Amino acid sequence: MDYLMQLAASPAAWAALVTLIAMEVILGIDNLLFISILTNKLPEEMRPRARRIGISLALVMRLGLLSMVAYIVQLTEPVVTLFGHAFSWRDFILMGGGLFLVWKATKEIHQTMEAPEEDGAAGSALQIGFTAAIAQILVLDLVFSVDSIITAVGMTDHIPIMVIAVIVAVLTMLLAANPLANFIHHNPSIVMLALGFLLMIGTVLIAEGFGAHVSKGYIYTAMAFSAGVEALNMLSRRRKAKAQA
Structure with missing residues (x-):
């Protein structure tokens, strides 16, 4: 309790909290775009529930990773050297997530380009099952959560600040999920733009996995x-x- 009281009275701690919340919210945009595009392919009555479950899993996963923060930090330690470059587990996670995003965005762009105009949103919404959507959201939640926690550890050593920042960021995602997904659904040109964003984000994750900081x-x-x-x-x-x- 004394530790929390001292933390609350520290201006540096408040500054770190505000900065970390802003950063977590911005980093959450990538995850939210993916969830919005993916859940829009479900039947309409399933979409809000899938978004809530997907974002709730992100919260559970990030809080769980925070409880293992000492282990998460070790993910940045080199584990293998290939072609003269040292790779860590974090690098492999980023590359795997990046490849998944590139594959998924490319597949969605292909389906969007090839889909008949008369099918509309209702026809494309049935192209994915509820379980498949949650599984894919879970994969990206893991990638973004690991990156988010490692970034948070680099900004502050105080676990309570990280926990508050993660909770505020995920709650913001939860509030923004339905409006963003509905906006994307009702504006087809936005879908292609969002898929382009995901393609770029996937490419950046792969580049960072190879040590090229962007x-x-x-x-x-x-x-x-x-x-x-x-x-x-x-x-x-x-x-x-x-x-x-």
Whole structure:
């Protein structure tokens, strides 16, 4: 209790908490995009439940990893050297997750391009089962959770701060999940943009697994710029539709 009281009275601890919450929320965008696109392929009545389960699993997984933080930190230690480069378990996890994201995004782009126009969203929603959706969400939850926890450990040594930041970030994801998924569902052009984001994120994860660090600032700046351009396109289309009407 004395430890918590001292922590609460420390301005440095509050600054670390605010910074960590902001970082966790931003890192959660990747996970949320994947969950939104994946659950939109389910029958409509199953989508909210799948999102709640997927995001709840992310919370459970991250809190569980925090309880093993000493072991998680060791994941950055080299375990094998290939072609003159030392790889850690974290590198293999990032590469595996990146390959999965690239494969999934490429597959979804292919299905979107090949799908007949008349099928609409209802036809594509039945292309995946509930269990398969949760299993795929769980795989990406693990990858993003490991990366999130390792990043958090690099910013603060205080477990309570990490726990609060993770809980706030996941609750924010939970609140934003349905509005974001519904927005993506009702704006088909956004789907392709979001899949492009996932493809880029997967490529970056693979690059980081091979030791090529890519600043997250560049990634999210590119994503924000692309989203801004698409927002202008959507506004332009709506004005043209009104003018024609």
